[in-house]
Amino acid sequence: DADVTQTPRNRITKTGKRIMLECSQTKGHDRMYWYRQDPGLGLRLIYYSFDVKDINKGEISDGYSVSRQAQAKFSLSLESAIPNQTALYFCATSDLATNYGYTFGSGTRLTVV
Amino acid sequence: KQEVTQIPAALSVPEGENLVLNCSFTDSAIYNLQWFRQDPGKGLTSLLLIQSSQREQTSGRLNASLDKSSGRSTLYIAASQPGDSATYLCAVTGRDDKIIFGKGTRLHILP
Numbered sequence: 001d002a003d004v005t006q007t008p009r010n011r012i013t014k015t016g017k018r019i020m021l022e023c024s025q026t027k028g029h030d031r032m033y034w035y036r037q038d039p040g041l042g043l044r045l046i047y048y049s050f051d052v053k054d055i056n057k058g059e060i061s062d063g064y065s066v067s068r069q070a071q072a073k074f075s076l077s078l079e080s081a082i083p084n085q086t087a088l089y090f091c092a093t094s095d096l097a098t099n100y101g102y103t104f105g106s107g108t109r110l111t112v113v
Numbered sequence: 114k115q116e117v118t119q120i121p122a123a124l125s126v127p128e129g130e131n132l133v134l135n136c137s138f139t140d141s142a143i144y145n146l147q148w149f150r151q152d153p154g155k156g157l158t159s160l161l162l163i164q165s166s167q168r169e170q171t172s173g174r175l176n177a178s179l180d181k182s183s184g185r186s187t188l189y190i191a192a193s194q195p196g197d198s199a200t201y202l203c204a205v206t207g208r209d210d211k212i213i214f215g216k217g218t219r220l221h222i223l224p
Contacts, residue, residue, distance in 0.1 A: 033212075042216040043202070050210075090156060100206055101147055101162040106155065 003027045006091050006105035013081050013112055021076045021108050023091030029103070031094045032074040034058075034066060036087040037107075043090070049074055081112045115140045115207050119215035127223045128195060134188040134218045136203030141181045144206040148177050148188050151200045151217070160201075161188070193222045 045058030149157040161177040
């Protein structure tokens, strides 16, 4: 089983719909992150969480919200999806034990039509 | 504001050659620097992590160096193989715990 699991792997949704992307990890890491990747723009940080009670905005948090349900689970929601949120979304984890090196999930490809 | 630049954006080399990928960053106050590999449409795989106090890390045919004072890191790949074809990303973690990624170098090894 993967250390960092993202579901779904692919999703097509309509403009205006609410959608949730889920991430779970078995690494026991404290820190979890959500990124989106767009061609030509690289990886951009949406939200991050250093522990269950800690949630922080990244550089592009508008239009997104997150929930850290447990140490192992961090979900990303798009309250009202719009086409420019079409992207590849990645969850990542890190921890002091690994000197904050990142472990990434396999990604969710989201298409908003 | 930290900026991470990777040059070149794309590179094609014949199989068997040794090659160097470059990463530069504008703020030398970093906690660590990490190199990743990404295959098309896939997630990122960590290759090497260099702490700010270290000068280099090695794994197999890969060697990464770090020169904080000049704001540079290089990823050296020895004896390149077609399976090394991928996009290579550099990421730095600042003292503020923020991680900034470069846009990557797309590497193509010609058989």
